[in-house]
Amino acid sequence: MTVKTGQGWRCVYCNNEAFYHRKYSGETLCRKHLIESIDKKVYREVRKHLREDSRVGLAVSGGKDSLVTAHSVNKLRRRFPKMELTGLIVDEGIEGYRLESMEKAEKELSRLGIRRTTFSFKENFSTTVDEVVGLGSTLMPCTVCGVLRRRAINIMAEEAGLEVVLSGHNADDQAQTIFLNVIQGNVKNLTQVVEVEGFVERIKPLRDVLEKEVVLYALISDIDYHSDPCPYTRRALRNDVRNFLVSLEESHPGSTYSIIRAAEKIREGMKTQPRM
Numbered sequence: 001m002t003v004k005t006g007q008g009w010r011c012v013y014c015n016n017e018a019f020y021h022r023k024y025s026g027e028t029l030c031r032k033h034l035i036e037s038i039d040k041k042v043y044r045e046v047r048k049h050l051r052e053d054s055r056v057g058l059a060v061s062g063g064k065d066s067l068v069t070a071h072s073v074n075k076l077r078r079r080f081p082k083m084e085l086t087g088l089i090v091d092e093g094i095e096g097y098r099l100e101s102m103e104k105a106e107k108e109l110s111r112l113g114i115r116r117t118t119f120s121f122k123e124n125f126s127t128t129v130d131e132v133v134g135l136g137s138t139l140m141p142c143t144v145c146g147v148l149r150r151r152a153i154n155i156m157a158e159e160a161g162l163e164v165v166l167s168g169h170n171a172d173d174q175a176q177t178i179f180l181n182v183i184q185g186n187v188k189n190l191t192q193v194v195e196v197e198g199f200v201e202r203i204k205p206l207r208d209v210l211e212k213e214v215v216l217y218a219l220i221s222d223i224d225y226h227s228d229p230c231p232y233t234r235r236a237l238r239n240d241v242r243n244f245l246v247s248l249e250e251s252h253p254g255s256t257y258s259i260i261r262a263a264e265k266i267r268e269g270m271k272t273q274p275r276m
């Protein structure tokens, strides 16, 4: 973490003591301007997709990303009072993990005055992630969880009449997904935007925000998020990719964005590729 305090560094915007050195841009920022710069990124992304009176769902797990998204997007309600926000909380049935994170989600959404709805795998799909793993399925837990969770959020969004769902994926998540697609030879996902018909539109307001900056946003805003990792994370290849990309960004600032932009360019290039 590149937090700098008490070293005489100054915020480039207000000359107050700097709190954070954003290595990839060279900026030094105080707490206020770090938060403002992240809110601006969120606002820019959200405005591309939303009207001022949109009915918006927030997929909230109780982790830092989804709760920072909720806090940041909630500020937009001052500007767009007609915008409706609904928190969507999913209980996948992961013992020793999900109940704790749901409590944090409930607590923070109620602090923000955002209404919420919950969906249980057990009640709606008659099974849980723990049960699928216990049956000795050859599928990775995250594969099962991801597919069912996406379905659950869509069901909740349709029932609540929502037009769009915001999720807390940050820039690190995007870069990890690109790397995973390379490692797994998933050329289709790497080169095309895969849109599934019948699913409510999904937006990632933190897509341009590094994970470490999400952590700092949560810290500065006093957000009580669930930080324990899911017990199945260790089994995921994504975890190794994550660790590799974090150290790459640390020694080569800007790498995360370069990976994301490279994938975007590949997708753009594929659209314009002449067919023989």
Ligand code: SF4
Pocket (backbone or CB within 6 Å): 092, 129, 141, 142, 143, 145, 146, 230, 231, 232, 233
């Ligand atoms: Fe689901 Fe995997 Fe995330 Fe755990 S780590 S919540 S199993 S997707």
